[in-house]
Amino acid sequence: MHPITPERAWALHGSAATRQLEARAIAAAGPHVLMQRAGLATARLALALAPHARQVWIACGPGNNGGDGLEAAMHLQHWGKRPRVRWLGDEQRLAPDAAASLARARAAGVLFTDAMPELQSQDLAIDALLGLGNARAATGDLAACIAALNASAAPVLAIDLPTGLAADTGQAHGPAVRARHTLSLLTLKPGLFTGMGRDLAGQVWFDALQDGDTVPSDATLAGPPPARARAHASHKGSYGDVAVLGGAPGMRGAAVLAASAALHAGAGRVYVAALDAGTVDLAADAPELMWRAPPELALARLAVACGCGGGPQVAAWLPRVLAEAAQLVLDADALNAVAADTGLQDALRWRAQPTVLTPHPLEAARLLGSSTTAVQADRLAAARALAARFGAVVLLKGSGTVVTEPGRAPAINPTGNARLATAGTGDVLAGFVAAHLAAGSTAWEAACHAAYAHGALADTWPAGRALTASALARAAA
Numbered sequence: 254m255h256p257i258t259p260e261r262a263w264a265l266h267g268s269a270a271t272r273q274l275e276a277r278a279i280a281a282a283g284p285h286v287l288m289q290r291a292g293l294a295t296a297r298l299a300l301a302l303a304p305h306a307r308q309v310w311i312a313c314g315p316g317n318n319g320g321d322g323l324e325a326a327m328h329l330q331h332w333g334k335r336p337r338v339r340w341l342g343d344e345q346r347l348a349p350d351a352a353a354s355l356a357r358a359r360a361a362g363v364l365f366t367d368a369m370p371e372l373q374s375q376d377l378a379i380d381a382l383l384g385l386g387n388a389r390a391a392t393g394d395l396a397a398c399i400a401a402l403n404a405s406a407a408p409v410l411a412i413d414l415p416t417g418l419a420a421d422t423g424q425a426h427g428p429a430v431r432a433r434h435t436l437s438l439l440t441l442k443p444g445l446f447t448g449m450g451r452d453l454a455g456q457v458w459f460d461a462l463q464d465g466d467t468v469p470s471d472a473t474l475a476g477p478p479p480a481r482a483r484a485h486a487s488h489k490g491s492y493g494d495v496a497v498l499g500g501a502p503g504m505r506g507a508a509v510l511a512a513s514a515a516l517h518a519g520a521g522r523v524y525v526a527a528l529d530a531g532t533v534d535l536a537a538d539a540p541e542l543m544w545r546a547p548p549e550l551a552l553a554r555l556a557v558a559c560g561c562g563g564g565p566q567v568a569a570w571l572p573r574v575l576a577e578a579a580q581l582v583l584d585a586d587a588l589n590a591v592a593a594d595t596g597l598q599d600a601l602r603w604r605a606q607p608t609v610l611t612p613h614p615l616e617a618a619r620l621l622g623s624s625t626t627a628v629q630a631d632r633l634a635a636a637r638a639l640a641a642r643f644g645a646v647v648l649l650k651g652s653g654t655v656v657t658e659p660g661r662a663p664a665i666n667p668t669g670n671a672r673l674a675t676a677g678t679g680d681v682l683a684g685f686v687a688a689h690l691a692a693g694s695t696a697w698e699a700a701c702h703a704a705y706a707h708g709a710l711a712d713t714w715p716a717g718r719a720l721t722a723s724a725l726a727r728a729a730a
């Protein structure tokens with residue numbers, strides 16, 4: 254069993270792939286063996302998380318997820334704990350594995366009770382209501398058990414998935430359990446790491462329940478970028494040139510943030526071409542930045558971050574930028590301009606040089622002609638659709654940032670937290686991506702590595718220090 258941390262990459266499998274692997278594992282191990290392993294793994298983790306727990310409330314649903322909970326109850330009972338099981342199944346409709354576990358739990362003398370637990374007296378609660386079979390919004394007794402788990406003062410350990418969380422999308426379309434820990438079984442599911450997954454699953458643990466067998470993955474939980482040692486004999490030209498095109502009147506700060514981020518992330522030279530023709534120089538704290546008028550940029554040898562605070566004015570520059578930029582990050586207002594203009598959409602599709610689009614969910618919705626709700630309902634699918642439509646690497650921002658490109662399984666970024674929910678952090682990310690592109694990374698690597706580094710800065714940010722976008726930009730290195 255492993256705790257899932259951002260220190261390495263992990264393969265992710267959706268519900269169809271997991272069902273395929275489950276069928277093969279059951280065929281290899283024999284009936285009921287996997288459920289016994291699942292229950293034992295759950296009980297062991299419960300003991301590790303709450304070694305002194307006495308009262309353990311286990312809410313078991315009508316399917317095999319409930320069967321896992323019944324197995325766990327039996328072990329906890331053997332180990333001297335006092336599990337109480339609320340079981341919501343119907344003996345007439347029970348799958349064979351869950352029926353076998355029900356019989357074992359009863360034989361072990363586990364206490365079954367329909368009474369809701371005394372919430373304050375529980376030391377641990379286990380969510381074994383629904384896993385992969387979560388089919389529709391919970392109502393009635395199921396919804397009441399979800400509410401009880403969420404009201405419990407005791408930590409909640411969810412088996413396989415927090416009840417109500419969709420394995421493939423990270424969304425919940427009804428009541429859902431908010432767990433402190435989730436033990437994912439057989440596979441790690443993408444929904445644990447994006448959308449609502451991070452909030453509902455808490456700390457994720459993984460037990461494969463079997464050795465060796467696998468099926469093709471649907472996505473990856475990204476690992477850390479490789480360390481980039483600088484050759485002693487390198488010079489600023491070795492790390493490439495970034496230009497930031499943006500900063501319309503009143504929004505110069507966004508361009509400065511992206512430029513400062515690119516500079517601190519290691520770009521050799523950073524130019525800023527502000528669309529604000531005024532003369533106010535906000536760059537007093539970064540004299541390294543070189544200010545140019547937009548027509549002066551030699552786009553064909555620059556990694557361009559375009560959009561940052563660009564306002565509607567950026568649209569006029571996009572035909573040239575799309576045609577010429579050696580590498581390109583399109584962010585914010587540049588994405589909105591593309592969404593509003595089919596000519597720019599064609600130019601983006603025809604573009605052959607490396608390109609990364611960095612939409613947040615609303616920008617993604619505009620590009621897809623859908624809504625933020627539709628994008629968030631399936632973030633992986635939305636990112637894939639955008640990548641296919643524009644033939645580019647897409648980095649869909651938000652909790653569990655998704656990176657994808659045509660023909661490649663998406664990566665979910667494991668780092669970052671809600672301290673990044675402050676104005677300008679997206680501009681900083683665009684600057685990071687541009688710096689990676691300028692240094693010679695592929696568009697895919699630049700997007701994955703920049704997202705990881707950006708989130709990791711937030712994850713290690715000192716508790717008492719405000720996380721602002723400008724401080725974030727300067728913290729790169």
Ligand SMILES: NC(=O)C1=CN([C@@H]2O[C@H](COP(=O)(O)OP(=O)(O)OC[C@H]3O[C@@H](n4cnc5c(N)ncnc54)[C@H](OP(=O)(O)O)[C@@H]3O)[C@@H](O)[C@H]2O)[C@@H](O)CC1
Pocket residue numbers: 275279285286287288291314315316317318319321348350382383384385386387388389390391392395412413414438439
């Ligand atoms: N087999 C094995 O050896 C292993 C199995 N494993 C475990 O099995 C889990 C998958 O089991 P599963 O397929 O039985 O699905 P599960 O999540 O228990 O739910 C299905 C039941 O819930 C019901 N139901 C659904 N929604 C509902 C609602 N809103 N309100 C009310 N009822 C609702 C649904 O009813 P139905 O839709 O059929 O009417 C059905 O009865 C997996 O996540 C893992 O924990 C692993 O440990 C590996 C070993």
Ligand SMILES: Nc1ncnc2c1ncn2[C@@H]1O[C@H](COP(=O)(O)OP(=O)(O)O)[C@@H](O)[C@H]1O
Pocket residue numbers: 585613650651652653654668669670671672673674675676677678679680681682707
């Ligand atoms: N709750 C969160 N968890 C993880 N990352 C977050 C969260 N909220 C915001 N972020 C990150 O912060 C950045 C915000 O970007 P964006 O929405 O474009 O902001 P802005 O336009 O103000 O710069 C993105 O990289 C996003 O992924």
Ligand SMILES: [K+]
Pocket residue numbers: 318380381382383384411412413414415416
């Ligand atoms: K569950």
